[in-house]
Amino acid sequence: MTAGLPAEVGIVEVGPRDGLQNESTLLPTATKVELVERAIAAGARRIEAASFVHPRLVPQMADAEEVLAALPQRDDVEYSGLVLNGRGFDRALAAGLREINVVVVATDEFSKRNQGVTTEEGLRVWAEIAERAHASGIRPVATIAVAFGCPFEGAVSSDHVTELARRIADSGPYELALADTVGVGVPTQVHELVGRVREVTDAGLRCHFHNTRNTGYANSFAAVRAGVSTLDASVGGIGGCPFAPNATGNIATEDLEYLLSGMGIRTGMDLEELSRTGAWIGERLGKEVPALLGRAGPFPSR
């Protein structure tokens, strides 16, 4: 089995965006910047640092520009911002980002509630933004949300997601991410969908898992086995699910690092530093984070 695994996997730290966006506690700009700085110290080199959504809808991200302006500029660190529409792209461009993440939602109902457009309209928005991004020298990542199931429409077929991926591929995504936005997927589903999407695009494949029902790490393992090169994770496993108030958030960067490094896969992350950062952000948010490494401690011999 080890033979089928890659030597390294990239991790995109999404705690500053997807993590904080789903926490009820509003943090000061300086704390958000410190979170990014600590993630970098722990080895993060790709960081989703902000979301360009309307401040009235997501007050946690109202200071996106201020956060980005205060981040350390390093040649070896790339920041990205979430973009849902043309206005968001304008802001990302003005903020000087060189990478953006555009969300296309796989189901109409979730798409309308999340960004006010149908899936079909979302595909058009993606194509427009991708074209503008390419023209501006910005790398456009496309994320297909609720790719493994939707809280409103239920099951989402791999046929449907594969077709969306094929159409997204027409606009040349830098990377294509499959998101289990509400944490319902299982490993066999991940394996099948990744295999099918791979056939319709040459873009790098990335997965975004939530551990809402404790399948997030098993899904990560399945994704890596299926050839996904990059995984999203949030330090501490902060975040949550707007559709299940008590549910946990993204898979935790430290726990993912434990899993991957234990299988001999390099990520460039430092487990102890990640655990410390997870504990630190938990204190800032006034909660015990879902990550388990900080509670259990690393396994000494590994």
Place this chain on the structure above:
Amino acid sequence: MTAGLPAEVGIVEVGPRDGLQNESTLLPTATKVELVERAIAAGARRIEAASFVHPRLVPQMADAEEVLAALPQRDDVEYSGLVLNGRGFDRALAAGLREINVVVVATDEFSKRNQGVTTEEGLRVWAEIAERAHASGIRPVATIAVAFGCPFEGAVSSDHVTELARRIADSGPYELALADTVGVGVPTQVHELVGRVREVTDAGLRCHFHNTRNTGYANSFAAVRAGVSTLDASVGGIGGCPFAPNATGNIATEDLEYLLSGMGIRTGMDLEELSRTGAWIGERLGKEVPALLGRAGPFPSR
């Protein structure tokens, strides 16, 4: 990948034993009996209901005989008890159990601390008890503890565990279980060890995972893929780890059921009933259980 998975997997409910044994709250006998009754109502058919250890060492299990005497007797439900020595076997025999679980610890240091003997002496104890069990018509299960790593001795090699399994197999175990007692294993390790142990015994293979570092469900997936027919789990994920006071316990039966049923694997369990039982035992223990299904809710369409 689905093609390589079994149509069904057995689950042994170990909450009444490994779960409660590692909880600081002492529950009344009647509550322990109710936990078993609720597990049966949720579909459990194999239940590890007690541990025959000295009451001074494990006060949580002091009423083992009383619990067993009060359990419903059903033709379709099998109870088991944990046995560490000859005295424990005498008690299991007197209690009328038809199945016992004998622990052989893979490292000397953990073995001495857990049951006062070296690994070599533990193998002899197993052989003696297995012989007595066979003579009495009792099914002897052997569990190799800390098979994936030891908190005192560190890494445990698959060579060593495979050799232990080969020697255990000489005494005809009804089933051989590999236990990640402190929750340090990763899927590649599970895959390799299960494959190797399979070559030295005809006994059914079983795995016992803790989710201490969030690898328990990924390990369960790897074990099932590798041909393990039975997994241990505790409802609610109750329990813990005596070596990491804040760590979580066994993998949770409801979350395991979500994972397996989502992949089309039958276990005979009822997800909603399991979630209710997990919430109930959490109330009895005065804590939020680690199981996530109870917080997130099932995925409606599945």
